[in-house]
Amino acid sequence: MPEPILDIRGLDAHYGDFQALYGLNLTLAPGEVLAIIGSNGAGKTTLLRSISGLMSNGAAQIRYRGTPIGALRADQVASLGIALVPEGRQLFPSLSVEENLLIGGRVKRAGPWSLSKVYELFPILQDRRHQASTSLSGGQQQMVAIGRALMANPDLILFDEISLGLAPIIIRDIYAALPGIVGGGMSAVIVEQDISKALSVSSRVYCLQEGRVSLEGDSATVSRDDISRAYFGIA
Amino acid sequence: MDWVNAVIQGALLGGLYALFAAGLSLIFGVMRLVNIAHGDLIVMAAYLGLTTSVALGVHPLLALVLVIPMMAAIGYVLQRGILNHTLGDDLLPPLLVTFGLSVIIQNVLLEGYSADPQKMNGGALETASVSVGSLSLGLLPILTFVVAVGVIAGLQWMFYHTALGRSFRAVSDNQDIAQLMGLNKRHIFGLAMALALAVTAIGGIFLGIRTSFDPSIGGGRLIFGFEAVIIGGLGNLWGTLAGGVILGVAQTVGAKIDPGWQILAGHIVFLLILAVRPNGLFPRVSA
Amino acid sequence: MSVQGYRVTRGSNASRLAGLLGLIILLILIAAPWWAGRADMRLMGEVFLYLALASLWNLMAGYAGLVSVGQQAYVGFGGYMLFALTIFGGLNPVVAIAIAGLLGAAISVPVAALIFRLRGAYFAIGTWVMAEVFRLSFAQVSALGGGSGTSLPANIVRAMADGRDAREALSYWLALGMAVLVVAAVYLFLRSRNGLALTAIRDNELAARSLGIDIFRTKFLVYIVTSAMTAMVGALIFLQKLRISPDAAFSVNDWTAFVIFIVVIGGIGTIEGPIIGTLVFFALRETLADLGTIYLMVLGLVAIVIMLKAPKGIWGLIKDRFNLQLFPLGYRVVRPDSTRDDQKGA
Numbered sequence A: 001m002p003e004p005i006l007d008i009r010g011l012d013a014h015y016g017d018f019q020a021l022y023g024l025n026l027t028l029a030p031g032e033v034l035a036i037i038g039s040n041g042a043g044k045t046t047l048l049r050s051i052s053g054l055m056s057n058g059a060a061q062i063r064y065r066g067t068p069i070g071a072l073r074a075d076q077v078a079s080l081g082i083a084l085v086p087e088g089r090q091l092f093p094s095l096s097v098e099e100n101l102l103i104g105g106r107v108k109r110a111g112p113w114s115l116s117k118v119y120e121l122f123p124i125l126q127d128r129r130h131q132a133s134t135s136l137s138g139g140q141q142q143m144v145a146i147g148r149a150l151m152a153n154p155d156l157i158l159f160d161e162i163s164l165g166l167a168p169i170i171i172r173d174i175y176a177a178l179p180g181i182v183g184g185g186m187s188a189v190i191v192e193q194d195i196s197k198a199l200s201v202s203s204r205v206y207c208l209q210e211g212r213v214s215l216e217g218d219s220a221t222v223s224r225d226d227i228s229r230a231y232f233g234i235a
Numbered sequence B: 001m002d003w004v005n006a007v008i009q010g011a012l013l014g015g016l017y018a019l020f021a022a023g024l025s026l027i028f029g030v031m032r033l034v035n036i037a038h039g040d041l042i043v044m045a046a047y048l049g050l051t052t053s054v055a056l057g058v059h060p061l062l063a064l065v066l067v068i069p070m071m072a073a074i075g076y077v078l079q080r081g082i083l084n085h086t087l088g089d090d091l092l093p094p095l096l097v098t099f100g101l102s103v104i105i106q107n108v109l110l111e112g113y114s115a116d117p118q119k120m121n122g123g124a125l126e127t128a129s130v131s132v133g134s135l136s137l138g139l140l141p142i143l144t145f146v147v148a149v150g151v152i153a154g155l156q157w158m159f160y161h162t163a164l165g166r167s168f169r170a171v172s173d174n175q176d177i178a179q180l181m182g183l184n185k186r187h188i189f190g191l192a193m194a195l196a197l198a199v200t201a202i203g204g205i206f207l208g209i210r211t212s213f214d215p216s217i218g219g220g221r222l223i224f225g226f227e228a229v230i231i232g233g234l235g236n237l238w239g240t241l242a243g244g245v246i247l248g249v250a251q252t253v254g255a256k257i258d259p260g261w262q263i264l265a266g267h268i269v270f271l272l273i274l275a276v277r278p279n280g281l282f283p284r285v286s287a
Numbered sequence C: 001m002s003v004q005g006y007r008v009t010r011g012s013n014a015s016r017l018a019g020l021l022g023l024i025i026l027l028i029l030i031a032a033p034w035w036a037g038r039a040d041m042r043l044m045g046e047v048f049l050y051l052a053l054a055s056l057w058n059l060m061a062g063y064a065g066l067v068s069v070g071q072q073a074y075v076g077f078g079g080y081m082l083f084a085l086t087i088f089g090g091l092n093p094v095v096a097i098a099i100a101g102l103l104g105a106a107i108s109v110p111v112a113a114l115i116f117r118l119r120g121a122y123f124a125i126g127t128w129v130m131a132e133v134f135r136l137s138f139a140q141v142s143a144l145g146g147g148s149g150t151s152l153p154a155n156i157v158r159a160m161a162d163g164r165d166a167r168e169a170l171s172y173w174l175a176l177g178m179a180v181l182v183v184a185a186v187y188l189f190l191r192s193r194n195g196l197a198l199t200a201i202r203d204n205e206l207a208a209r210s211l212g213i214d215i216f217r218t219k220f221l222v223y224i225v226t227s228a229m230t231a232m233v234g235a236l237i238f239l240q241k242l243r244i245s246p247d248a249a250f251s252v253n254d255w256t257a258f259v260i261f262i263v264v265i266g267g268i269g270t271i272e273g274p275i276i277g278t279l280v281f282f283a284l285r286e287t288l289a290d291l292g293t294i295y296l297m298v299l300g301l302v303a304i305v306i307m308l309k310a311p312k313g314i315w316g317l318i319k320d321r322f323n324l325q326l327f328p329l330g331y332r333v334v335r336p337d338s339t340r341d342d343q344k345g346a
Helices: A044-052 A074-079 A097-107 A115-121 A123-127 A138-150 A168-182 A195-201 A224-232 B002-031 B038-056 B060-081 B092-113 B139-161 B163-173 B175-180 B185-210 B215-232 B237-257 B259-276 C013-030 C038-063 C072-087 C093-115 C120-139 C154-160 C164-191 C193-203 C205-210 C215-241 C252-266 C272-291 C293-309 C313-322
Strands: A006-015 A018-028 A033-037 A062-064 A082-085 A156-160 A187-191 A204-209 A212-218 B129-132 B135-138 C006-009 C332-334
Touching: A006 A044, A018 A044, A018 A212, A033 A044, A033 A195, A044 A074, A044 A082, A044 A156, A044 A187, A074 A082, A074 B175, A082 A138, A097 A115, A097 A138, A097 B163, A115 A123, A115 A138, A115 A168, A123 A138, A138 A156, A138 A168, A168 A187, A168 A195, A204 A224, A212 A224, B002 B038, B002 B135, B002 B139, B002 B163, B002 B185, B002 B215, B002 B237, B038 B060, B038 B092, B038 B185, B038 B215, B060 B185, B092 B215, B092 C120, B092 C252, B092 C293, B129 B139, B135 B139, B139 B163, B139 B185, B139 B237, B163 B175, B163 B185, B175 B185, B215 B237, B215 B259, B215 C120, B237 B259, B259 C093, B259 C120, C013 C164, C038 C164, C038 C193, C038 C215, C038 C252, C038 C272, C072 C093, C072 C120, C072 C215, C072 C252, C093 C120, C093 C154, C093 C164, C093 C215, C120 C252, C154 C164, C164 C193, C164 C215, C193 C215, C252 C272, C252 C293, C252 C313, C272 C293, C272 C313
Parallel strands: A033 A187, A033 A204, A082 A156, A156 A187
Antiparallel strands: A006 A018, A006 A062, A204 A212, B129 B135, C006 C332
């Protein structure tokens, strides 16, 4: 088994007095696509915030390529090659579409992704590149958010609820683009409410419940009953 | 003709106020910080200019070559060393810390330069004038105004056409997400303060050539800059220039009516605009 | 109120002890004209007036979130009103002080209407602009000496009381009375419905708004009451100085910078903070004042360090360590087996 690109051991996370994650363990192999499922409040977003450095944790609780990164700031984590597509898109409203993409490429890591490659993936963005990012539709904004993360040429990309609030046809388009993204050997963690979507794009799945891993398995073979139990905690 | 002259003199004076205001506007735009010590930093720049030009025997405007980088460095260190630690949801810490800084800077200048008014020697520039029709306009006020327009155009261009400006806007929009893009907001804030104090250096030197100054006048300069920002509308750099011009005209016209009314007339026009247009004349919302 | 012996109470042994001790100290202070020298009484009078200013600024900034750097507007206004009312109105100075307070309240209404349009930090600078407008306006009044100021005529001073000692004592008692009045008013106000609303606003403006608390009205009220009382303190200050000028009356350093440092050092947002801060401030001043500008630099530096490292000030440090509250504002739950309390559950 190759050394994992991401190795999480005993991760605790707190918001003030509230504990959101309890000793969570998780590993991700290079090139692997991992799905994280679980109900609202299970700790999925907290997990991504912890990995990306938006929340500070114990340094050794999160290792990336063997290096402890749990205590690093988000900008330091980003320069190591981890990118997050945040929940709710969160584009910069005072930046144009192209500027949003350019700022994603600020970390200047070498790799296949560039402005033209992103426009190739999402041609509509090229037509809209000088528009304010807020003038786009929800689906187009999501494309910008994904493109912005790709511009950093990350080795690990984290997707937080990329289908939330979008029309089914748009979700289909966005997921259709995923293989083109992760096919190049990029590792990915996908947080998704839609379980069948999550299983179809991933090789392994983790289910979180109340801040703990309640299920871990192969996406292709995990049974629906197991997921229901892990999801709702029905024994 | 006297009145036309007063209005034009006032408009040119507005250039100086715009230079005071541009730095305030910039740091508020990037990090929502209101720096109470801004006026004292302007005065400090004037003293740095004085010392530099006297020590090296050069024209005060040439001293800018040194004073601008000095003020920028002070700004960066100040931001990273102190002011970054005050930023957050609570508005008290930045306000009270910059207020404390204001008192410290004033007293350091008092200790170093005494309370006696000083002035920089601008040489022939101080008295040179150009005739336009029957009006005689001082070269120094014209130069100040031109420089102010240049500075604001430069800031505007930097904000909307450079990678640094993009970073400023991104951090201003959403600090967390900007961090995800690899932007270290503490560094970006440091750069914004460095830039703001670089502009302050220019304002301070022009102030020191134009009039005499002493360590206590910082508060008044802060207020003029603040009035220009509010009259023009928050977050609008060209509006800040317009605000400076309106304030300058109000002061010179007020002084024309009664010399004791100069500053008061400026404040009254500011309060009138605040009463009628609380968001300023050219507000720009979240851009 | 009790649930199986649990009680909710405001007071504690510490607060009752503090109350008793405070009463004794107050009696000793009232008797000062019989035991203290003239210079000491003058110093104590100044301490009381700074305590009043600090408590008022703390009420605005620490509770109502109105950070003003322009309170010198009302100090100077009150001083000038004292001079105008006694010189032109022929009023007794003590009556003039009360009327100066009313006039301070009256002028603060249009001022607030304007500067309440400014948010947060810009509100602060707006208050400063207002103070400048006051200063420049009074400098235009030639009947009050214009820019160079004027002195209180000797006959008005003599009308206060017979003899210098009696005047000094009266002046001292007025200052002490003002400090007690302000601290008591702030304390009672914070215990009232409006005061609770204020604390709610400070702790969470959004939540308070959703509870239907009228934020604007409460803040407005605090601003006006504070202005009135600050004007009265200002009148008292210049009754002691006997001379007024625009620069002295509307000095941002004397009436706002020092006051802010006092509150920050003592502990903002507590009633005890300004009291401690005033004592520390005067202790520093009396020992370091010879250093002049260095003293002010040190003061500014101390305030910055406290704001960054211990934002709750000296009182905050004491309170966190010993769980003390001398002016009981919050409620605390007392367990039934608590032996530290002498009173049985009601």
